[in-house]
């Protein structure tokens with residue numbers, strides 16, 4: 001085990017993520033919003049599949065109206081009324097027109113639609129006082145051409161993706177089964193919410209912080225019981241969680257304290273310790289392990305550190321495992337909003353929020369960067385990774401940032 005950096009740990013986990021082994025379920029389109037598509041969806045039919053009218057009006061031949069003027073109006077015979085959803089009966093020949101509704105198929109021979117407000121008409125005739133020069137016909141395939149790749153495998157389905165798929169008449173699609181992430185909070189100091197506060201104890205906040213990010217990633221957060229710092233109980237809890245979850249995440253017990261048992265838990269349950277104590281802050285105290293084909297992430301107990309460990313090391317792996325094709329957070333360049341006076345001997349994950357000034361993206365570091373505080377993640381929508389060995393940073397410096 002010689003994995004020390006954030007990138008090495010992230011790459012190590014990525015190698016273990018085999019999305020092709022994830023179960024696929026076929027679900028109704030209406031249940032598929034924000035699920036991850038497990039198949040390419042290609043258009044089998046063009047949309048629309050026939051030439052259709054853009055307006056309620058008359059279908060006619062432009063040539064028949066070329067001489068129309070207020071002084072010399074042109075009157076055409078109306079052969080039929082074509083509602084949307086029906087099939088025209090007669091072709092449009094010289095001197096003929098058909099009354100047509102928006103969305104109805106354009107009859108053969110017609111090359112234009114005129115809105116009825118621009119005409120005068122009776123039941124059997126339509127009269128024009130100007131030539132018709134716009135077609136107002138929606139051609140087949142204008143919206144979607146046949147054989148177009150509509151939505152690629154691995155995409156999180158948006159509203160417009162679902163509508164495009166529905167436009168093909170498809171009722172059910174294959175999506176990856178949602179990953180179940182088991183969350184175990186370890187620590188004898190932890191109290192569950194709803195119980196009275198006791199001196200020296202704290203409420204268990206980590207599952208809410210991590211579980212929120214997990215749900216935002218379209219995975220199921222499985223909130224498991226808290227476990228006190230007791231080796232047997234910890235081993236049992238991790239083994240149980242492995243049976244029913246795709247990934248198990250623990251918090252606490254990875255540092256140097258007398259009761260920081262997580263590395264020993266991994267050894268006792270026969271897991272492979274992939275890495276422990278990485279060179280970044282906050283969150284580097286974490287460990288990664290592999291057991292029964294599944295990954296266990298032992299994150300720091302400190303909330304601010306657990307969050308950065310999950311975001312930077314855990315999520316690329318979990319996103320890949322969930323079937324997503326975009327496995328890393330979107331990256332961009334931002335300008336540092338204010339001076340950041342500390343140097344960074346090891347890789348530093350700086351929490352910040354975005355501001356726009358004069359159309360430019362600015363990264364403002366949060367005033368609270370403490371690894372121990374839950375509030376250090378409030379309003380955090382950007383993370384900057386400051387390379388090891390960086391000197392203090394000045395306002396206006398360019399930073400590579402991840403958009404959360």
Ligand SMILES: Nc1nc2c(c(=O)[nH]1)N[C@H]1C(S)=C(S)[C@@H](COP(=O)(O)OP(=O)(O)OC[C@H]3O[C@@H](n4cnc5c(N)ncnc54)[C@H](O)[C@@H]3O)O[C@H]1N2
Pocket residue numbers: 185186187189190202203204205206207251252253254255256257260282283285299300301302303305371372
């Ligand atoms: N001698 C050393 N001490 C520490 C080191 C070190 O290198 N040498 N590293 C420090 C760093 S950095 C971190 S981060 C923490 C990591 O500690 P653990 O992961 O072992 O976590 P705990 O000690 O169990 O807890 C740390 C802190 O977080 C609170 N906590 C734990 N679980 C929760 C929870 N579910 N919800 C809310 N808060 C939680 C816990 O009470 C502690 O205050 O170690 C440093 N020490």
Ligand code: MOO
Pocket residue numbers: 280281282283284285286300302305306371
């Ligand atoms: O490892 Mo601590 O997790 O550096 O903040």
